[in-house]
Amino acid sequence: MASTSRSYNDAIDKLNELQTPFAVIQARHQAGILPDSVLGIAKMRAYLTRIGYTPADLDRLNIIHVAGTKGKGSTCAFVDSIFSQYQQRHGGPRKTGLFTSPHLMAVRERIRIDSKPISEELFAKYFFEVWDRLEESREAPDPEVPFGSKPVYARYLTLVSWHAFLQEGVEAAVYETGIGGEYDSTNLVSSPVASGISTLGIDHVAVLGDTVEKIAWHKAGIMKTGSPAFTIEQLPGAAEVLVNRAKEKNVDLQALKIDRRLEGVKIRPNATFQKKNATLAIALAETALRKLGLLKEMPESELPREFIDGLEKCVFRGRCEVKEEKKVTWHLDGAHTADSLKMSSKWFASEITGRTGPRVMIFNQQGRVEAVDFLQPICNALKRSDDDTGKPSFDHVVFCTNVTYAQTGYKRDFVNNTIDPSEVDKLTVQRSFAEKWSSIDPKAKVVVLPTIEDALNYARGVAEGAPEGESVQAYVTGSLHLVGGALGILEEADAL
Numbered sequence: 001m002a003s004t005s006r007s008y009n010d011a012i013d014k015l016n017e018l019q020t021p022f023a024v025i026q027a028r029h030q031a032g033i034l035p036d037s038v039l040g041i042a043k044m045r046a047y048l049t050r051i052g053y054t055p056a057d058l059d060r061l062n063i064i065h066v067a068g069t070k071g072k073g074s075t076c077a078f079v080d081s082i083f084s085q086y087q088q089r090h091g092g093p094r095k096t097g098l099f100t101s102p103h104l105m106a107v108r109e110r111i112r113i114d115s116k117p118i119s120e121e122l123f124a125k126y127f128f129e130v131w132d133r134l135e136e137s138r139e140a141p142d143p144e145v146p147f148g149s150k151p152v153y154a155r156y157l158t159l160v161s162w163h164a165f166l167q168e169g170v171e172a173a174v175y176e177t178g179i180g181g182e183y184d185s186t187n188l189v190s191s192p193v194a195s196g197i198s199t200l201g202i203d204h205v206a207v208l209g210d211t212v213e214k215i216a217w218h219k220a221g222i223m224k225t226g227s228p229a230f231t232i233e234q235l236p237g238a239a240e241v242l243v244n245r246a247k248e249k250n251v252d253l254q255a256l257k258i259d260r261r262l263e264g265v266k267i268r269p270n271a272t273f274q275k276k277n278a279t280l281a282i283a284l285a286e287t288a289l290r291k292l293g294l295l296k297e298m299p300e301s302e303l304p305r306e307f308i309d310g311l312e313k314c315v316f317r318g319r320c321e322v323k324e325e326k327k328v329t330w331h332l333d334g335a336h337t338a339d340s341l342k343m344s345s346k347w348f349a350s351e352i353t354g355r356t357g358p359r360v361m362i363f364n365q366q367g368r369v370e371a372v373d374f375l376q377p378i379c380n381a382l383k384r385s386d387d388d389t390g391k392p393s394f395d396h397v398v399f400c401t402n403v404t405y406a407q408t409g410y411k412r413d414f415v416n417n418t419i420d421p422s423e424v425d426k427l428t429v430q431r432s433f434a435e436k437w438s439s440i441d442p443k444a445k446v447v448v449l450p451t452i453e454d455a456l457n458y459a460r461g462v463a464e465g466a467p468e469g470e471s472v473q474a475y476v477t478g479s480l481h482l483v484g485g486a487l488g489i490l491e492e493a494d495a496l
């Protein structure tokens with residue numbers, strides 16, 4: 001049955017129904033059932049067939065495919081921004097696509113055409129076309145592959161992106177993997193223009209394994225015979241796995257050192273990790289632009305103007321983002337792993353050097369009590385200078401949930417059924433974070449608040465009480481959902 005209601009909001013409501021409910025996740029976890037791996041990819045192939053395409057159709061998109069633990073989103077954004085400079089100056093690639101996850105403020109940000117989030121209208125159109133095609137083809141094309149009538153949330157969005165990009169005539173598309181690589185829903189592409197593997201570290205251990213070697217094995221799954229692959233400097237164990245898998249697949253894998261042509265290029269933030277992401281992006285964009293006949297010569301001494309502008313003008317929101325408000329400077333960064341939080345807190349520390357206003361941190365990681373171990377390195381990065389010894393790292397530390405609003409709860413695009421609702425109500429994780437922070441930084445004022453809106457208002461309250469001429473230096477981090485919710489609220493305030 002075709003759905004009768006077809007607005008963007010209707011699409012998001014349907015999409016939210018495709019989230020795996022917390023109770024199901026918990027039951028699977030208790031029974032030791034791991035997420036689908038080989039079968040998951042077989043199911044994706046079947047879904048692709050049911051919506052009318054074959055994996056070979058995806059080759060028309062000239063895909064750049066990026067995996068990694070950290071920096072994959074930033075790398076994809078850099079490549080897309082370089083493409084955009086070529087479009088503006090040379091008219092090609094004709095149309096570009098960018099598929100990333102998660103979203104910050106609206107689901108449609110995950111599917112971008114010519115660098116802009118797909119319109120609500122087009123999102124709804126392609127979302128429901130995929131929906132209808134799946135409804136109309138309930139019989140499995142391959143009887144060996146058992147599957148439900150619809151894939152889960154992230155996989156469904158991958159299908160929508162392929163359908164949208166193919167229908168819109170996208171000529172070059174950049175794809176960020178969701179989790180891992182080998183069994184990721186984006187990994188149906190068989191001949192990418194190039195694959196890129198950004199910095200590897202520990203994350204998603206339940207799915208990918210608990211060592212960087214096991215994780216590297218999964219990420220290396222996006223390398224494809226016949227397509228070049230690039231990576232940057234990695235931990236030795238991870239580098240070895242990548243090299244071995246490249247050999248098995250007969251892939252030409254290049255491990256890149258930071259591109260010296262980046263000297264003088266103003267990338268943001270001006271940090272080593274971002275230079276690694278930019279280095280990877282340069283190699284990926286160069287490969288695609290050469291294939292499309294848009295780049296003939298690549299000078300060894302300096303980057304073409306289009307590359308420099310693409311890197312300098314790239315905007316990837318919610319990553320090391322600064323927003324000014326009356327009496328509050330908001331520093332927002334969605335880092336949420338041990339390594340990236342170390343980088344992120346150093347970035348915040350460098351941003352506020354020499355500033356005297358009260359420091360406020362707003363932090364959350366919903367459902368991940370183990371994130372309590374990420375707090376000490378943040379505290380260490382913000383230690384006061386010798387002149388200020390005796391002061392806490394942060395004057396105020398707020399732990400809140402990812403629920404957006406105090407009155408109305410989640411914004412539709414942020415509904416999350418995969419976490420324990422009772423834990424959110426009881427603020428269980430937030431209380432354990434608070435206890436930890438009080439033990440490591442006893443002079444800080446530590447509070448637990450139920451929503452993002454409450455947390456932002458708390459920081460604004462501190463600003464009101466701050467001495468004349470001093471601004472609160474607020475650091476919002478730990479989760480892209482938290483950062484996205486905060487940006488949404490701050491932007492509503494801008495619009496008033």
Ligand SMILES: Nc1ncnc2c1ncn2[C@@H]1O[C@H](COP(=O)(O)OP(=O)(O)OP(=O)(O)O)[C@@H](O)[C@H]1O
Binds near residue numbers: 068072320339
């Ligand atoms: N190469 C890197 N090494 C370590 N940390 C990084 C790197 N690149 C980015 N980060 C940190 O991680 C945060 C998220 O960056 P980005 O979105 O590019 O990563 P990602 O791999 O897409 O991760 P995810 O989508 O899981 O958040 C950044 O704001 C920054 O703090």
